[in-house]
Amino acid sequence: MSSGTKTFKHVSYLWEESKAAELAGDEVALLIYRSNLLGADLRLTNYGGGNTSCKVISKDPLTGTETEVMWVKGSGGDLGTLKKNGLAALYVDRLRSLKNVYRGLQYEDEMVELFNHCIFDLASKAPSIDTPLHGFLPFKHIDHLHPDAAIAIAAAKDGKRITKELFNGKLGWVEWRKPGFELGLELKKCLDENPGIRGIMLGSHGLFTWGDTA
Ligand SMILES: [Zn+2]
Numbered sequence: 001m002s003s004g005t006k007t008f009k010h011v012s013y014l015w016e017e018s019k020a021a022e023l024a025g026d027e028v029a030l031l032i033y034r035s036n037l038l039g040a041d042l043r044l045t046n047y048g049g050g051n052t053s054c055k056v057i058s059k060d061p062l063t064g065t066e067t068e069v070m071w072v073k074g075s076g077g078d079l080g081t082l083k084k085n086g087l088a089a090l091y092v093d094r095l096r097s098l099k100n101v102y103r104g105l106q107y108e109d110e111m112v113e114l115f116n117h118c119i120f121d122l123a124s125k126a127p128s129i130d131t132p133l134h135g136f137l138p139f140k141h142i143d144h145l146h147p148d149a150a151i152a153i154a155a156a157k158d159g160k161r162i163t164k165e166l167f168n169g170k171l172g173w174v175e176w177r178k179p180g181f182e183l184g185l186e187l188k189k190c191l192d193e194n195p196g197i198r199g200i201m202l203g204s205h206g207l208f209t210w211g212d213t214a
Pocket residue numbers: 049050144145146205206
């Protein structure tokens with residue numbers, strides 16, 4: 001290669017089907033496997049940055065009935081070394097019902113306290129302020145990352161237009177706001193207004209993507 005030539009390397013595809021097959025049926029184990037791979041490449045997210053989640057149906061120990069539970073990276077820690085004790089598990093219906101007591105932007109802090117009332121697994125890590133960003137989206141598996149390439153677009157002056165053109169309308173756009181309850185509601189609103197999108201770019205910040213499987 002002649003000096004002065006720049007090369008661009010795609011990120012490595014680290015997912016191993018054989019490894020995933022060993023974990024088949026355990027959505028939480030698959031979430032941890034995926035999270036560790038994503039956190040292993042600093043081009044995909046910075047150290048300690050981003051969070052991941054999955055939603056599963058579990059038996060509620062209080063009632064014996066089937067209930068939807070969201071496992072999401074808790075407060076602190078890093079995706080690359082995430083273990084089960086770094087996850088928070090919350091009742092999805094309780095988390096969503098907090099909409100009814102949300103008093104508005106000035107009261108974001110009291111919502112974080114209320115996340116603790118939604119805890120399903122008693123060994124949960126404390127839920128982070130990013131919890132509602134995963135909770136209000138209806139998808140089974142969600143990644144929120146800070147990839148270098150996405151941030152280059154998200155932080156560009158014309159980020160919204162670039163996102164629309166580059167991804168042909170398949171990615172939504174939400175303007176930057178500090179993560180919290182309001183942002184969770186805004187992500188859901190973006191999805192409702194743009195059905196069929198594959199993810200959402202958060203201005204000046206990063207990316208949300210989702211799927212049916214890990
Ligand atoms: Zn973030």
